[in-house]
Amino acid sequence: DTEVTQTPKHLVMGMTNKKSLKCEQHMGHRAMYWYKQKAKKPPELMFVYSYEKLSINESVPSRFSPECPNSSLLNLHLHALQPEDSALYLCASSQRGGASGSSGELFFGEGSRLTVL
């Protein structure tokens, strides 16, 4: 099973709403990632979890709050977002965080397309 599953696929929310994006993988990967992608731009790293601990936060605003409840699940909690936060949010995972001895290939989910009104 080489699948990363993201829900929901589409989300429309107002600026005062609270919502969450969910990501799940069952490949035994111990590194999980959130990327944000705007139209016609490359994916931009937001957060990295390694062994369920937050290892990298790329200076993301606090209105985005990641959570890793266990090694298979990754959530991104959204609160008080702005219209400019509308984007495709991609979850990815890799084996052992890409350490030597593994290819470090990133497997991406289908993404959650977020629209903030």
Place this chain on the structure above:
Amino acid sequence: ELKVEQNPLFLSMQEGKNYTIYCNYSTTSDRLYWYRQDPGKSLESLFVLLSNGAVKQEGRLMASLDTKARLSTLHITAAVHDLSATYFCAGKSATSGTYKYIFGTGTRLKVLA
């Protein structure tokens, strides 16, 4: 900090022609990854290049890595319309024992019939 650049940004080519996409990166990255993205879709892994001199081929696409020149190439042979997509390369860098993947600017390829 690792920076990854691609050129060209846009590529319009006729079916049957050959072309190369270039990926340059700024600091050491012992692995280099190529991904394809169709409009409105997620990223699909194409190639993982693990070491200097690595060459991988799949169909009409061939990727290579020169770590000394900090350069990877994606060569397209006899392009067909189905190859129209955006192609990203990505390098890997370590920060406090954790790896992060930095993507290039992307090359939007359009193959004309």
